[in-house]
Amino acid sequence: MKMITAIIKPFKLDDVREALSEIGVMGLTVTEVKGFGRQKGHTELYRGAEYVVDFLPKVKLEIGITEDLVESVIEAITKAANTGKIGDGKIFITSIEQAIRIRTSETGKDAL
DSSP states (O other), rough: EEEEEEOOOOOGGHHHHHHHTTOOOOOOEEEEEEESTTTEEEEEEEEEEEEOOOOOEEEEEEEEGGGGGGGHHHHHHHHHOOOTTOOEEEEEEEESSOOOOOTTTTTTGOOO
């Protein structure tokens, strides 16, 4: 089992969710986050005053999947979230030791 964590631009969330549905991903967790990478932030003008926005709004997706779906999930996220501009995001893959569905006490792949 694997945990896919993807950080993407907020306006790409619906596209990514649809792409994941098409390949059979049954669920995901979404968190609104802020951060920066090479994009570094930017300056904005508000009521005549310039200020720096250091942390940019992003969306963090967490998806628990079986090993056989890893490549197709990565491909779906990459295609759907890509704008070709800096700040499109990152995907991280980590191993899951155990998963347990609280309602039924199912474990392992059955809990996903």
